[in-house]
Amino acid sequence: MSFSGVHKDRGELRIHESLDELGTDLADYIAELSEVSVKERGVFAIGLSGGSLIALMGKLYETPYNKTVDWAKWYIFWADERVVAKNHADSNYKLAKDCLLSKVPIVPSHVHSINDSVSAEEAADEYEFVIRQLVKTRVVSVSEISDCPKFDLILLGMGSDGHIASLFPNHPVLDEKNQWVTFITDSPKPPPERITFTLPVINSASNVAMVVTGGSKAEAVHLAIDDVGPDCPSMPARMVQPTKGKIVWFLDKPAASKLDSSH
């Protein structure tokens, strides 16, 4: 690792020499959180996103993790999903299934993907209902300070515009305070229809990992982490501030190249 440290209010920064090194650190981090959560709660509830993140999690299905992680205790959710058929190339479910879930012994009934045969609005409502049932039975824990679900881990990528999950800059859903899952039909990144966890849910998680790589994200990483003053543009990634939980930034050197050197 070329740098590891804690930013005074933006969480832990881990800057890696290579994607390979980042992948190993990410797999270690996820495996460790899974172990702690299974020990404490008997289950591990994890929220995935789409994009390059999933390939970067690839070491999890290799030795030793494929043999040491307690996969049967994992419950899988999506922090955001594109509203397309599950077998569509754009589906985040398909991406995770092809690259990870089909390669490890996850219990099929623990995989909670959206209903792909209804509208975005209905899919978001149904998904929230499913999560509410699992909060009742404590498969998903509950936040002590809000009534929100408290996922053990939410994994997020970030776009070069600073979006996370399907929460885009200046979009009204950034202000959603009541719903756990909402929908959009005007995503600037195709496809346009998506469902997404809202900020209160993301910020109620026990752990949030921000996995961001590549030089095209360097400016957004700078704006999301550094002290850039009051004129900072609307930056969803900057709004990720877990109330009680921990945030860790997994960056490669190109993505971290515009960070203030004081870190």
Ligand SMILES: O=C(O)[C@H](O)[C@@H](O)[C@H](O)[C@H](O)COP(=O)(O)O
């Ligand atoms: O479904 C999606 O589009 C995502 O969940 C989205 O939030 C993604 O994580 C970022 O756009 C980063 O994607 P990349 O890492 O591929 O740039």
